Amino acid sequence: KDHASARYIYTRLTNLTRLIFSQLDDAVLSYQDEDGQRIEPHWYVPVIPLVLVNGAQGIGTGWSTDVPNYDPREIIANLRLFIKKQKMKPMRPWYRGFSGVIKPAGKGKYEVTGVCEATDKGIEITELPLKKWTQDYKEFLQTMLPGSDKPSKMQVQDVREYHTENKVHFVVKMNDETMAAAKQQGIVKAMKLEGSISETNMVLFDHQGCIKRYKNALEIIEEFAGVRWKYYEIRKKYLIDKLTLERNLLSNRARFIGMIVTGKLIVNNRKKDDLVK
Known part of the structure; x- marks a missing residue:
């Protein structure tokens, strides 16, 4: 019942999608509720800040925004520098397939x-x-x-x-x-x-839903990295708890089998009520 209509013959999830939005995050996202049914999360946590990859441009009540596109390879390189607690490198706007010239013309x-x-x-x-x-x-x-x-x-x-x-x-x-x-x-x-x-009008909603003006792309990367890091920690705790539960379950199963093999626990020819007790 969830598939697309037959007329959408090219509609599908690309292989790249799950590399950007990790399936391991699904369990720790905050999901919305609509008429008692769980729907999409309030927001996703990709592995890189996609607003810098795709750019953004628009006008709202009292605000406008204009975020250029940047090279994903440079964004990833800066995220790695952030992880190593090293200084990130300035980035110049980049557009895939554009063969013209982009050159600095003053600050921002x-x-x-x-x-x-x-x-x-x-x-x-x-x-x-x-x-x-x-x-x-x-x-x-x-x-x-x-x-x-x-x-x-x-x-x-x-x-x-x-x-x-x-x-x-x-x-x-x-x-x-x-x-x-x-x-x-x-x-x-x-x-x-x-x-x-x-680059002088980079206005975005932050992870708390508040409008914020950013000085440059590096400031966006830094704030994104802080949120992404937090969710890695949440995911780590979730996985540890999940694996601990699985380990305890398997351990109890092994103990149960061992007790039967050694004769410490007899289940043959016994009533169900006695076994439950």
Whole structure:
């Protein structure tokens, strides 16, 4: 009764999920109750802070947040430093598959640029800045075409698309005069292939459900590690208690069998009431 509908043929739990959310934690999580039925926990305790892997962006009542993505390998390396009580290393935002450039531009700020190349006939664009969608950029390029409803100052001759499933690829054809103007202004700037990332508005709910502003990613890692460490201790105690109970049960079974073998306990031809006594 708990399986997905037949139309969801690709819906399944990936093998990676249980590496991030350990099955050993299931017994020690705090579960919610809905109409007398136990449902999902109030929150899970993954092995790494996923908010730094996936990032977060949003607006709420009186607050907003913008948490960049970071490299899981760097996060794991810093967690290992934390365990060894060593100083953690600063991290730079990282996005899987992004081939552009992310470079510092002041405290907690970064400049992001896409990838483009000048050719004999125009400009080839093979990467857009982060958080700039392909369709939006296509509409921007179309304003440069002749006959556009909202014509741009820079006019081009043609725009072609050769995208793949995972990669953007625009080919913009322009005359020599337009190309010279773009180079003078800076091709990246002229083609609006610039963006920015900020680490100055990292606002999240902590493990107690309180809103908190974090100075940087390392502060998030440090707080996460404290909670994760606590749950390792809770899990350890639970497993010790569980194994102790199993040991006592097996020990009593062995003692029972031993008493029968040695004749100290006779169970044959005896009434059940006598055995219970």
